[in-house]
Structures are given as C-alpha cells and as structure tokens.
Amino acid sequence: MDFDFSDEQKMLQDTVRRYVNEKIVPIADEYDRKGPMSKADARRFLKELKPFGYVGTLVAEADGGPGLTHMEWPILFEELRRGYASLGGIVGITSASTGRIANCGNRELKERILPGLLNGDTIICSAITEPNVGSDTASIETKAVPDGDDYIINGTKMWISNGTIADYVIVTLKIIDPAGGKPRTGQILVERERSPFTAREIHKMGVRSFPTAELVFEDCRVPRENLLRPKEGSQGEPLDSLNFARANASISAVGISQAALEASIRYAKERTQFGKPIGQFQLIQAMIADMMAEIEAGRFLAYRAFFLLGKGVRCYRECSLAKAFCTEAAVRVTSKAVQIHGAYGLSEEYPVERYFRDARCYTIPDGTTQIQQLIVGREVLGMRAFA
Numbered sequence: 001m002d003f004d005f006s007d008e009q010k011m012l013q014d015t016v017r018r019y020v021n022e023k024i025v026p027i028a029d030e031y032d033r034k035g036p037m038s039k040a041d042a043r044r045f046l047k048e049l050k051p052f053g054y055v056g057t058l059v060a061e062a063d064g065g066p067g068l069t070h071m072e073w074p075i076l077f078e079e080l081r082r083g084y085a086s087l088g089g090i091v092g093i094t095s096a097s098t099g100r101i102a103n104c105g106n107r108e109l110k111e112r113i114l115p116g117l118l119n120g121d122t123i124i125c126s127a128i129t130e131p132n133v134g135s136d137t138a139s140i141e142t143k144a145v146p147d148g149d150d151y152i153i154n155g156t157k158m159w160i161s162n163g164t165i166a167d168y169v170i171v172t173l174k175i176i177d178p179a180g181g182k183p184r185t186g187q188i189l190v191e192r193e194r195s196p197f198t199a200r201e202i203h204k205m206g207v208r209s210f211p212t213a214e215l216v217f218e219d220c221r222v223p224r225e226n227l228l229r230p231k232e233g234s235q236g237e238p239l240d241s242l243n244f245a246r247a248n249a250s251i252s253a254v255g256i257s258q259a260a261l262e263a264s265i266r267y268a269k270e271r272t273q274f275g276k277p278i279g280q281f282q283l284i285q286a287m288i289a290d291m292m293a294e295i296e297a298g299r300f301l302a303y304r305a306f307f308l309l310g311k312g313v314r315c316y317r318e319c320s321l322a323k324a325f326c327t328e329a330a331v332r333v334t335s336k337a338v339q340i341h342g343a344y345g346l347s348e349e350y351p352v353e354r355y356f357r358d359a360r361c362y363t364i365p366d367g368t369t370q371i372q373q374l375i376v377g378r379e380v381l382g383m384r385a386f387a
Contacts, residue, residue, distance in 0.1 A: 012052070016075070028087075029354065106229055113168065124170070134367075137185075138185075144222070169197075197220050206360055260359075261295060301318070
C-alpha cells in the first residue's frame, strides 16, 4: 500500500495545519473550560471550516459536497483533532452523518435536508447507544410504531454526540410490524422542530466542549417519509458506519497523540534542570522515542483502515485493530507527556492535561478496547465470543 500524499493532498494538509495552528490552537483551552459548545459557536466553526472540506467531507460534488476521498478524511481530522479534539468531534459527527443523508434513498428528504447541512446552517448526529445497550445493538429497545402516515417513537438514547445542539438526529431503533411480525432494525430521521424530544447534557472528564447527551423520545411523532431507505443498489450501512466510526476514532487518537508529542518536544527543549535542557537526559529521550513509535504505528493502522474503507472491502479486523491500538496508545503517549512536564503537566497552564483527559475518553465510544479485541479475535480465529 502506497500512502504517499499527492501534491493536492500535501497542499490540503499544509493549508489546514496553518489554519489550525493560527486559529484553533490558541482558543482550545479557553473553550474547553467553558464546557459544552453552544449551537451558535458550533455553527460558526462549521462555516469557517467548510472551505477546507470539513462539512460533508465525503459527499459527492454532484450532491453539493466537497467530493473528497477516504484518504483525505484522516488528513483533515488528524489536524483538527491535534488542534482541538472537541471541535474535531463536533465537526466529524456532523460530516459523517451528513454523508449518511447524502447516501440515503429518500430523494425528497435528501433534497430538503442536505443543503442546510452542507452550508453549515444545521447540525446533525446519530443515535444508537441506549442506557442498557452499548455494543449489543441487537438489543436496542427504542421502538417506532406505525400510526397512519407517521411513526410514534418511544425510547431513550444515551451518550449521543452533538445531541444537545443537533437539529436532526438519525435514530437507530426497532420498527414494529403492526401485523405482528418480527420487529426490524431501521433508522429514522427525527427533526427537532417538527418532532420535539428532550435532550440532557452529560458532562464528561474529557472532550468537555463536545456536547454529549441523553435523548428521550416520548410519543414522538415523525412522518413515515423520514424512514431512511438505502440508496438503490446499496446493501445498507449499519456495520459499515460502525467501521467508519472506529477508523475515525483511531485517527482522532493519533491527532491528540501528535499534539502531546509536539508539546513535549517544545517543553523538553525549554525546561532546564541541573544546568541543561531536560531533553538532554536519556530517560526523557527514551520517552520521546516511545511516543513517536506509538504514533507512527497508529497512524499506519489508521490510514490502512481508511484505505480499505475507500476500496469498499470487508475490513472489520483492520478498523477494530486501528481503534484499539490508537486509542490505547494515545493514553500512553499523553501520560508520558504529563510526566515529561512534571508538575506543570497537572496544571491547566499547559495543554497536556487536556490531551490526557481527551485521549482517555476515546477508548470507550464505538466499542470499548475489549470489544475491538473480540472482533479482531473473531476475524482471526473464525470463532465468536459474542452473538
């Protein structure tokens, strides 16, 4: 596999890196201390980032999107997560969910919803997890009952990224057969203004500016036309979207790790003890070398996952392996960054404590490290640890 960037990709990376360094890095700590980002701020950032291809990244130009590829996604989002992980989360969820609308088979729904999303005017998210349902998606309890021209939705979703600021939510649920047949799993787009629901913010140890919510649907009436149908000729996307989410988590972790490494290198050159920069001490150099090795290995695994996703091949093993390794490596890398900074690593005066908190959060979503290990084991051994 050749991961050399084309001239256009190098230009994209350089342009985004300059923007992130100049505009995003200086304000990240300030916004992190404020807590969950407001809808107004999120929309402003989306509009600012739109020219780089961050909004609806993979949406085809024919549909009004940037028309970028799976190999441009990690370029964009490693840089944004390096600068400000919470903002990368807000934008990443919106961009990926916008792609799901672009790829659905509901032409009228797509034509009505997509332009606002691609302009950064509206925000979208996806809701799968529930209080009693994590990786066991077959046990989803939220239900949609047909009622005339509508569905009536009842249920609770938990840990939903962008949940408190989203205008639209793609809800994964069980659709009840009025004839008494077996319920089937499907996705319905819920529009907040048209079909109100309750959203409660969940405050977290890391990625504090990234809104995360509990969503409660009580007799929420949604038009049947909002049922997301697969595009003609496609096979649907529930598992593919999980694979993409895991690849995205892996490159997010790489971005956070890279930020921690860069901060550690700067500090090791500036901080003096015993009459010389601490970067001259062998144990500091050993930690820097270990951090760099984990980042380089993780970046390879992440890019390989995106490469295979772009080719449309079966890559559960590669996506889960990337997610497990990169997120756990990010915890180790950011922990070393705190250690290199000494007491200042515990202080909010330096960003490494934020990097550590942010990194720790990524070992859980889209399937814990242990779930990813079981998926890799299943793919390698051909034996299932769970149904």
